[in-house]
Amino acid sequence: MSAPVQTETRDAAASRPAGVTVWRTPGERIALRWRRRPAIVASVLLLLLIPLGLGVLLTGTFQIGLGDLWAAATGTAEPSIARVLGLIRAPRLVAGIAVGAALGVSGAVFQSITRNPLGSPDIIGFVTGAATGAIVAILVFEAPPWGVSAAAVLGGVLTALLVGALSLGGGSGGGYRIVLVGIGAGALLGAVNDLLMTHSQRDEALAAQMWLVGTLNARGWSEVLPTLIAVVVLLPVLLGVRHGLAVLELGEDQARQVGVPVGAVRLIALAVAVALAAFATATAGPIAFVALAAPQLVTRIGKATSVSLVGSAAMGAALLVAADLVSQHLPLNLSAPVGLVTGVLGGVYLLWLLGRGR
Amino acid sequence: MDARLTAQGIRLAYEGRIVVPELSIEIPDGGFTVIVGPNACGKSTLLRALSRLLAPQAGTVALDGAPLSSLRSKEVARQLALLPQQVATPDGIAVTDLVARGRFPHQRLLRQWTSADAEAVDEALRVTGTTDLADRHIDELSGGQRQRVLLAMTLAQETGILLLDEPTTFLDMAHQVEVLELCRRLHRQGRTIVAVLHDVNQACRYASHLVAMRDGEVIATGDPSELVTPALIERVFGLATHVIDDPVTGTPLVVPLAGWAAVSSRAEETA
Numbered sequence: 160m161s162a163p164v165q166t167e168t169r170d171a172a173a174s175r176p177a178g179v180t181v182w183r184t185p186g187e188r189i190a191l192r193w194r195r196r197p198a199i200v201a202s203v204l205l206l207l208l209i210p211l212g213l214g215v216l217l218t219g220t221f222q223i224g225l226g227d228l229w230a231a232a233t234g235t236a237e238p239s240i241a242r243v244l245g246l247i248r249a250p251r252l253v254a255g256i257a258v259g260a261a262l263g264v265s266g267a268v269f270q271s272i273t274r275n276p277l278g279s280p281d282i283i284g285f286v287t288g289a290a291t292g293a294i295v296a297i298l299v300f301e302a303p304p305w306g307v308s309a310a311a312v313l314g315g316v317l318t319a320l321l322v323g324a325l326s327l328g329g330g331s332g333g334g335y336r337i338v339l340v341g342i343g344a345g346a347l348l349g350a351v352n353d354l355l356m357t358h359s360q361r362d363e364a365l366a367a368q369m370w371l372v373g374t375l376n377a378r379g380w381s382e383v384l385p386t387l388i389a390v391v392v393l394l395p396v397l398l399g400v401r402h403g404l405a406v407l408e409l410g411e412d413q414a415r416q417v418g419v420p421v422g423a424v425r426l427i428a429l430a431v432a433v434a435l436a437a438f439a440t441a442t443a444g445p446i447a448f449v450a451l452a453a454p455q456l457v458t459r460i461g462k463a464t465s466v467s468l469v470g471s472a473a474m475g476a477a478l479l480v481a482a483d484l485v486s487q488h489l490p491l492n493l494s495a496p497v498g499l500v501t502g503v504l505g506g507v508y509l510l511w512l513l514g515r516g517r
Numbered sequence: 518m519d520a521r522l523t524a525q526g527i528r529l530a531y532e533g534r535i536v537v538p539e540l541s542i543e544i545p546d547g548g549f550t551v552i553v554g555p556n557a558c559g560k561s562t563l564l565r566a567l568s569r570l571l572a573p574q575a576g577t578v579a580l581d582g583a584p585l586s587s588l589r590s591k592e593v594a595r596q597l598a599l600l601p602q603q604v605a606t607p608d609g610i611a612v613t614d615l616v617a618r619g620r621f622p623h624q625r626l627l628r629q630w631t632s633a634d635a636e637a638v639d640e641a642l643r644v645t646g647t648t649d650l651a652d653r654h655i656d657e658l659s660g661g662q663r664q665r666v667l668l669a670m671t672l673a674q675e676t677g678i679l680l681l682d683e684p685t686t687f688l689d690m691a692h693q694v695e696v697l698e699l700c701r702r703l704h705r706q707g708r709t710i711v712a713v714l715h716d717v718n719q720a721c722r723y724a725s726h727l728v729a730m731r732d733g734e735v736i737a738t739g740d741p742s743e744l745v746t747p748a749l750i751e752r753v754f755g756l757a758t759h760v761i762d763d764p765v766t767g768t769p770l771v772v773p774l775a776g777w778a779a780v781s782s783r784a785e786e787t788a
Contacts, residue, residue: 181630192630274605399626406621412601415570417621417674418591464610 197461197470204457204473208256211480215252216244219487223248246379254378254442255480255497257387259449261439263457263475264394264468266450268432271404271466272425273337276512279451280315280436283341286450287348288318289440290371294352297367298359304382307370308441315437318344323429373444373498375483382442389438390472393431397468400424405465446498448505449475449482455512478504519546521709522567522597522678527576529562529733536562537733539576544678549704550711551720551741554730555754560713561602561682563730567711568599568680594622598674602682604667606655612666613651616641619673641672644706645699661692668699679703681712685719697723717754721745721768729753745769756780 180198183190217223221243230236231244266279273283280286292314296302302310322344326336352371356364403424407414414421436450453475457467479497486500520543529537537559544550544567552560565571566578569585577584580596598619606615619641620634642648645665655663664684671679681700685693693716701723704710714720720727721741729736729744731753737744750758750771757779763770773779 181635183631187628187631189627190629190631190634191627402621402624402626402629406618408605408607409615409618410601410603410605412565412570412599413604415590416568416594416599416601417619418589418594419621420590462609464607464614 194461194463197457197463197467200457200461201467201470201473204470204477207477208473208480211477211484212252212256214484215255215480215487216248218484219243219248247377250378250380250383251375251483252480253387254375254383255483256476257383257390258375258439258443258446259453259476259479260390260394260472261386261435261475262446262450262479263453263471263473264390264397265432265436265439266452266475267454267466267468267471268397268404268428269450270454271408272428273335274408275335275338276455277451278338278341279454280432281445281447281450282345283338284322284343284345284348285315285318285341285433285436286440286445287345287352288321289315289437290445291348291352291355292317293370293441293444294355294367297370298355298363301363308382308385311441312434312437315440316433318348319429319433319437369496370444372496373446373501374496375443375479376496378442386438386442389435393435394468394472397428397431400427401466401468404428408465444498446479447502448508449478449501452505452508453478456508520544521546521581522578522711524563524567524573524578525576527566527573527578529559529566529571530574531562531571535733537566540733540735541576542728542735542738544709544711545726546709547704547707548709548726549701549724550709550726550728551724552711552713552728552730553715553717553720553753554736558730559733560730562733564599564680564682564711564713568597569593570599570601591622594674594676596676597678597680598671598676599680600667600671600682600684602686604670606663608656610655611651612647612653612655612658612669613638613642615655615666616647616670616673619670622674637673637675638669641669644672644703645669659692660688661695664688664692664696665699668696672703677707678709679711681710683713683715685714685716693719717745717750717771718763718769721770722763722766741769745771 178195179192180195181190181192216228217225223240223244227236227240228244231241269278269280269283270276272278289311292310293307296307296310300306322337322341326340356367359367403414403419406417406419407421407424411421439446454467454471457463457470457474461467461470463470479501482500482504483497486495486497489495522544524540524542527537527540528535540563552563554560562571566573569578569590572586579585580588580593585593616638617634620637623634642651645668647662647666647669650658650662650666655666658666668684684696684700688696697719700710700712724741726738727741727744728738729749736753737749745760747758747760750756750760757774759772759774760769761772
């Protein structure tokens with residue numbers, strides 16, 4: 160079946176603005192339409208992951224070259240090299256990609272639903288709630304790593320339910336209420352976290368503190384796979400409700416009058432976004448600002464006019480892997496956990512956002 | 518009188534507060550129905566019920582005889598469109614993109630943009646005179662242009678019935694006339710229009726069928742030329758008026774009496 164791609168230009172009809180590609184099969188059983196610029200931005204970001212990924216795989220205290228990488232892929236590498244690549248660096252890279260993508264998408268969904276650039280899971284308390292779950296698991300139950308991850312997911316989900324119940328109950332307060340209630344919940348849980356830390360034994364507090372800064376160090380496959388699976392399974396679910404989300408940005412009345420099942424779209428999108436943020440936090444600890452910045456950056460660079468899920472996933476992944484690379488190669492042996500690096504990057508980003516003066 | 522859209526004995530309430538106790542109405546096919554009444558009389562609430570945004574606590578709203586609640590929401594949206602009082606417009610969105618979002622009820626996951634979608638958007642832009650604005654950003658437009666674009670979005674739905682919730686509020690006089698003339702043209706092309714308006718004189722000029730409401734009840738319905746009298750205005754708005762012929766159109770023109778006397782009946786009522 161031949162499928163013509165039509166590239167439409169400005170001098171065609173008004174409904175075909177420049178920069179839009181329409182793809183239709185004969186008979187129009189399938190008729191797709193996308194804006195080229197956001198698509199190009201997403202592609203470039205995905206391509207950017209190749210050099211970034213090579214950076215993560217090939218640099219570090221143990222010298223590994225491109226040839227070793229090829230040998231490891233074909234199963235002919237020295238056992239020590241294969242071990243470093245397969246058990247340390249590959250899971251670290253996959254963790255960076257999966258966690259970054261999960262956070263980027265989660266932020267995109269929250270910002271779309273709250274119609275507020277501050278509506279992001281790290282700002283509105285869900286990541287802090289996940290951290291509370293993990294700290295309780297470490298300090299109170301002395302849980303093994305999988306227990307800490309499970310507790311983080313549970314903490315994030317419970318926080319989301321609490322914030323949801325407080326902000327959605329009664330009336331259509333909408334975006335601002337979620338953001339305000341979430342910031343309040345985040346502050347409260349942050350204080351709880353500090354309290355738990357100050358009342359705990361030194362060794363456990365140290366372990367909890369390590370977890371709290373957010374890091375991709377020493378992430379094995381068992382910690383990485385849940386988040387990777389979550390991203391692979393949940394992203395397509397979101398793509399199914401993407402058009403509903405785009406129309407919802409015009410307000411609830413307009414969305415309902417054109418037939419968007421508003422309640423179902425919101426519930427699905429929020430549930431997926433909460434799950435992604437919670438899984439990401441379970442894997443890497445609370446990583447700041449990726450969820451906040453990735454969707455905004457990709458929207459601004461791509462000049463997109465509605466929520467871009469794939470773009471936000473690609474931007475989140477690229478940001479986090481890049482930050483991880485930077486964190487490993489800071490000069491003067493300043494090597495720091497990636498959570499601190501994203502924190503610094505995020506601070507610079509926020510200042511830039513506010514300084515643009517609008 | 519044929520009516521595709523009807524409401525039978527509906528009771529409407531927000532969070533337990535009853536706005537409309539019991540109301541029945543038929544929307545004449547091919548008519549330009551205008552609903553007028555004082556603030557908070559339930560006219561916008563009625564429009565929300567007619568467009569299934571608000572489910573009645575009792576009674577039914579029916580389209581072609583079938584209760585709206587029994588129909589699939591996208592199916593309803595292909596028959597009946599509402600322009601809500603407030604539509605949020607994302608920053609930097611181009612006019613065509615906004616109008617294209619009106620095509621939602623015709624689209625599916627893999628059928629996002631058929632030639633029918635493209636044609637409907639072109640036509641909606643043409644009819645509303647916004648073709649030249651197609652590539653502009655919505656936040657660059659004047660209030661009147663913005664309202665015409667939002668109307669185009671609603672028209673892109675390609676429905677026979679069009680419900681407009683206060684389409685002229687916040688517009689200056691020239692833009693109000695611009696929007697209402699556009700509505701009249703749409704009506705003459707065969708669409709059924711229902712609009713909530715504040716200005717009784719504008720309602721008399723444009724409506725083929727007037728619905729006067731007060732306190733959640735329909736007080737009177739019919740041809741505005743026969744309906745609008747000082748007695749009706751007194752009853753609906755509590756305002757003492759003269760009603761004369763509009764020097765331009767010959768439709769009723771309501772002129773309030775001078776001084777406190779005009780609102781005295783209302784003052785006694787609230788005292």
